[in-house]
Amino acid sequence: AKLWGGRFEDGVTDAVERFTESISYDKQLYKHDIMGSKAHATMLAHQGLMSVSDRDRIIEGLDEIERRIENGKFNWRTDREDVHMNIEAALTDIIGEPAKKLHTARSRNDQVLTDFRLWCRDAIDNMITRIKNLQASLVHLSLKNEGLIVPGYTHLQRAQPVLLQHLLLAYVEELERDAGRLADCRARMNFCPLGACALAGTGLPIDRFMTSDALGFTAPLRNSIDAVSDRDFVLEFLSANAITAVHLSRLGEEWVLWASEEFGFITPSDSVSTGSSIMPQKKNPDPMELVRGKSARVIGDLVTLLTLCKGLPHAYNRDLQEDKEPVFDSVKTILGMLEVSAEFSQNITFNQERLQKALPAGHLDATTLADYLVKKAIPFRTSHDIVGRAVALCVSKKCQLQDLSLDELRSISTAFDEDVYEFLGVENAINKFSSYGSTGSACVASELNYWVTKLEIR
């Protein structure tokens, strides 16, 4: 019989039991459920709502249950619905009568949210560690490839030359904001619902500050209805995950492109590649394709949760049981994405020779040339037009800007002078960049140093 069965005559049908159970996934909360119950029992005893010996038996019983679960010897029962009821019922099986006092001044409504907030708090900590690890991997990759120039793209068309290090540090910047978002989310989430009970609080003399402290929360939530109704803490968490996933999907896309025959920038090692069941020559950058693809489910999980919560009245509705699986899936997925991205970045080699050979194409120095004219006091719009015509000449001649003779250049504008050739060619172009945050060598070296220090590398 269900623990709530007092007023019920019949049990639920099999289909309803299967449909409404949550034990198949919420058992993941067991550690935090036990942690919460211990803090709760300790507080109840401190407040005189339970004897010290009952408290001790409860804590011993919970320890025994935790051991059984971790040894795979705990019998999770679907007819006991969820993790809370499974543990409480097992506790009753083990220690008997005192177990019946544990649920004093507590409802599953506040209990599950205590568990869930604790679980999410740990998940955020894990995620931030993985983010730092990926950042460090990217910084290492930068350190290994000093001075390597790659084409910078806009519209996937070659735009201007950039240092590979500069591009890799762009990802490090993105990830830093991702970590910041999670830290903000953690701070806002870290309040304790325990003691809100069903929705209205209780008349029993509990001490919510005591349990909140014991569980490492900042403070108890101030309003019991808010405490059991809202799910904004997971909505914010999944939003942060979705944004991180989008960042990683862009890394995935870029590295898949780079590993293609056509781009040919990188060669992944065998340890991060897979083959084909039919085409013997294939060596595919699957992990980064999956990083790109799995971003979709992190987005889908967020949509599920937003749609779930939309239009629900206060306080708890059973719909909200569906809040857990999207979170578990989102966290598991993104932890994997972060881990594999770090591994991939540790297992690629840049094809320096091929990159260098490919660089001249695409007129990457055209903007540098326009800046040259600006320095000669030509208004930028006019410079842009002049260089546009020089490029058109190159296209018709199938050559690069540095291949044009001074006469050819001067036939377009007399502002061109002998010193123009110091501005042409990819290496020259790179050397000219000097603005803060630019791809100029000195700027990039300084940034790299910043990150080495910040991430405590070396």
Added chain:
Amino acid sequence: AKLWGGRFEDGVTDAVERFTESISYDKQLYKHDIMGSKAHATMLAHQGLMSVSDRDRIIEGLDEIERRIENGKFNWRTDREDVHMNIEAALTDIIGEPAKKLHTARSRNDQVLTDFRLWCRDAIDNMITRIKNLQASLVHLSLKNEGLIVPGYTHLQRAQPVLLQHLLLAYVEELERDAGRLADCRARMNFCPLGACALAGTGLPIDRFMTSDALGFTAPLRNSIDAVSDRDFVLEFLSANAITAVHLSRLGEEWVLWASEEFGFITPSDSVSTGSSIMPQKKNPDPMELVRGKSARVIGDLVTLLTLCKGLPHAYNRDLQEDKEPVFDSVKTILGMLEVSAEFSQNITFNQERLQKALPAGHLDATTLADYLVKKAIPFRTSHDIVGRAVALCVSKKCQLQDLSLDELRSISTAFDEDVYEFLGVENAINKFSSYGSTGSACVASELNYWVTKLEIR
């Protein structure tokens, strides 16, 4: 070593193996994978690409594997990546050399899509059966509650009286379109990719029409690149599911409202209700709350798949491995929603007395009264205005329209006559409806009869 390992020196890292495996979920395709392999082997033998004895040993081996799987004695191995490789490798373990011929003129790209289309086809058939079952349950509920009048709502404000049967049949109509959408999807999906191989077809003399026929497909897909690249068949399937889920979420919302103390229309039996761990008096309509809530994940699954496919180049990309879990989840969820909705509808009682008592409130007959005036040749806009003023009088007098005296009515408009009272009151109002598709008793009886026949009830 992986089956595709010829050109590889090293295996993948543990993290990559964990991240890229699909066996944890695609093993669900085992039955259809085996079915496809048998058809393929039979065709290869028929075309002289394999001996008859090899074919027979392959088929026997596959039968043995199917038995082991169904008896829980098959050892699924993550290092063998997916269901295809697990089965092929096990086949090699069992029958040796001939197994190596099975993957002739086939790639995992076309193989998995063959499996997946077969799986989805079965899933659609199951869903249509469940839809019919829910329709039948709603028709039964109608038959049990003949003549029961309930308030019809717009804006959740009482609007006009309707027969409960009429409202229940609205759901039956919705579900009929849901089934139609699935049937269309099935017809468009039922084409065979097998033989498209990696993406380009093959030079070996296979017969794609033979395998297509053997597997019950309409015909082979006409273009090998299309065959392995597109996922529109699952996008369409999940779209259809999402629409059905939205329908069911509305049923869920409505029945949760009806089960509330405030509406009090229905009493669910204990067998479809659950209680509270803290509040002893609670009896909650959880299954319908979860029906409402789970619609969110069916929507989320669709978003995952749309986002996944967006912007991928042809042909196969590893991202597409992620196409399966959303489909499995969507199908499982919606099958449960349909089943539980049917069970719930079989386990509720309408509180006829309470309903009848509540009906007079809300001026449900106001529109009937306006129609009365139209019949007296008052333009509708003027009628609407007159009745509006009559309602205002009722509000100030805290009474219903039928409580107004003829004098009071005539003080608003002289068009009112003694016969007006035949149009007032909820029963009178219901009896006046006569248009096709309306809630008039005769119309509804005819519709109910239509569905009883169509669904072969009784």
Added chain:
Amino acid sequence: AKLWGGRFEDGVTDAVERFTESISYDKQLYKHDIMGSKAHATMLAHQGLMSVSDRDRIIEGLDEIERRIENGKFNWRTDREDVHMNIEAALTDIIGEPAKKLHTARSRNDQVLTDFRLWCRDAIDNMITRIKNLQASLVHLSLKNEGLIVPGYTHLQRAQPVLLQHLLLAYVEELERDAGRLADCRARMNFCPLGACALAGTGLPIDRFMTSDALGFTAPLRNSIDAVSDRDFVLEFLSANAITAVHLSRLGEEWVLWASEEFGFITPSDSVSTGSSIMPQKKNPDPMELVRGKSARVIGDLVTLLTLCKGLPHAYNRDLQEDKEPVFDSVKTILGMLEVSAEFSQNITFNQERLQKALPAGHLDATTLADYLVKKAIPFRTSHDIVGRAVALCVSKKCQLQDLSLDELRSISTAFDEDVYEFLGVENAINKFSSYGSTGSACVASELNYWVTKLEIR
């Protein structure tokens, strides 16, 4: 004063008026609203609910309003809320008293859905025309590029050679299913809600079949509550659009890749390219980037509508007013995407020389070589392994398979013979394909012929 103002003393606040108005966008329905009103008036007169002369004055008045709207001389007023009230009020201004009879046996609930279904029906017809046009453009592009071989990709890694025509026809296949989906949606949508009134039908002697016929619907909807409550017809429509959008996003991605310096397959003409405000050399394939990007909003529109409808009770709720903007946006966006994709395909040139030069890389003939071994009676798995080792040899020697000497090949497997060279090289590989739906020249020619006939090209 509002037309529904009878029982109201005060008007709404400015903020509420601004927030609840729909005239800023639903005026797009004017043509279908007028069409519906004419059919309705004609029916009312036929049924004796209105005089013939009133009917004629109403129709003349509506014609006058339509002229004013199309000449930009109609004064849309926010205080008249929506397109229906604006037109009805203007009709009253123009023809006086008879206008007040138009809304007999009609509610805005059924009226707006009649308009909206008519609008969507037209939109679907436009979309199908645009789809056919894009298909025809792709077939034309195929005809212009007979015999051109391009690398076929999986995982964006070179896989096997394919005819460009074969790849283009894959898109034609996808689009054909897109059109089929729309046609199914149109058929399921084409039922008439008019006469369902607020939600319950009416007691006035209307003829719903007459209006349904006049407006080209298949039949009236059978259930008045269903008629005004459900939005599945637009959910299905937006789902179909989302799937088409995903298809086009893949085309967009592919063509953006092809236009890159690195792939270099195509050169778009100036007429479909744009430049940069800073980099004078840039020529970007913006239209196809936007085709890819705009797919996101078509997906977003679907999500909006699904989320909107989730969990709403029957019948009409004001939330449903929000059903129109996502549909208008989705249709406008996708019509543009189809149009621009067709224009782009008409304005690109394939760089045949460069393509040919790039083809040897990537071991595109490896699978053909494995099939060669299968024909020599080597089991496929063994063949795959042998060729894998041959590729590994090529990688270490930095050469292609056809560059290996027979001795080198035979050092890997003695099954190789002199005739192996007939299977190596990209042209040889293409010529070997023969299966139905493959990229073999004869197969592709036959398919191209099929589409030329079906689309009535030339």
Added chain:
Amino acid sequence: AKLWGGRFEDGVTDAVERFTESISYDKQLYKHDIMGSKAHATMLAHQGLMSVSDRDRIIEGLDEIERRIENGKFNWRTDREDVHMNIEAALTDIIGEPAKKLHTARSRNDQVLTDFRLWCRDAIDNMITRIKNLQASLVHLSLKNEGLIVPGYTHLQRAQPVLLQHLLLAYVEELERDAGRLADCRARMNFCPLGACALAGTGLPIDRFMTSDALGFTAPLRNSIDAVSDRDFVLEFLSANAITAVHLSRLGEEWVLWASEEFGFITPSDSVSTGSSIMPQKKNPDPMELVRGKSARVIGDLVTLLTLCKGLPHAYNRDLQEDKEPVFDSVKTILGMLEVSAEFSQNITFNQERLQKALPAGHLDATTLADYLVKKAIPFRTSHDIVGRAVALCVSKKCQLQDLSLDELRSISTAFDEDVYEFLGVENAINKFSSYGSTGSACVASELNYWVTKLEIR
């Protein structure tokens, strides 16, 4: 001719121009575009890249343009693509040559993001103001309804009695976190991209700190590629909006329920209600229905933006032009939702009498009774069971708990004593609550005081 037209021979087609333009919506950025250009020109002059007189003419010209725009006298041209080109070209028309120097060391890539971040910063400030306003309205509503008890619900079933004030303050708590999320987003967003140019920075001697300061940014962004590539600042903004929208949708649902005949808690004034075109008696809470409904588009806008950014390589891609409309729509929608929710809350009256009459139903005091038994040293699980049986007795007797005689109670458990009646009935139950954050009168008064002070009310 386009400003970037140097290397182009032909203009784009009409369809491409229509499809790629952004001026129809990005003109909303004009004020921030002009602000940015002034800061940029000032910096250029300070750095010697422009004369002081050119700077002054540019600033005067920009002022003139701003005036024209605000007076509706500016001619926005689609052939000039976007807000930046329209303003720059107009500037050239007005002041001639000096205008050509404005785009020095700037690209549209960094320019638009500067504009957009400034726009979003203002939008966040507006949103926070509206949130505070809604919070204040809810606190005012609390102050007006001191002591009013309403049923608290879980599963939409009556659970425990709560003070209306307590429930209203739950919304205030939610909104406080919403504001906090926006503040965090603002802080993370407030960095300046200007000077990142196309993607690589520049070699011209600009001072990015000067423009950053002038525009009120915290600092320039540290990496030029990151600066022009990422859109996480709007993803975070739209996520925050979506969460707020979900909160408001729940308020909408709740108040729609409360305004129903069945709940009957509130009567909205005419100024926030609307009527029906057919049913004269209707008075609908449309604004709150639309608040609920419009949450869907705020969610849809987020999905659009997430899907848009997914899988894009660095740096700028034209897809990203599509980032603006979802943001504009999301902000406009949510500002309206906040405003109307505040107005609605200012225009409702609670039906105290009716509420009081309805309270006895639902056994709202059952949990208080269980706590009573706990105080008598009965373990909670046992208490829960005892009270469950007492409720079952009430159900069979169709009475409330307080109607049971002591004998009846003691027949279930001898722990019941005369003092039990101090715990029964709704008022008694409310008075018993005492835990921090509970609905006890003293707790709620203290919280209300907290918010009155914090929001500076009275």
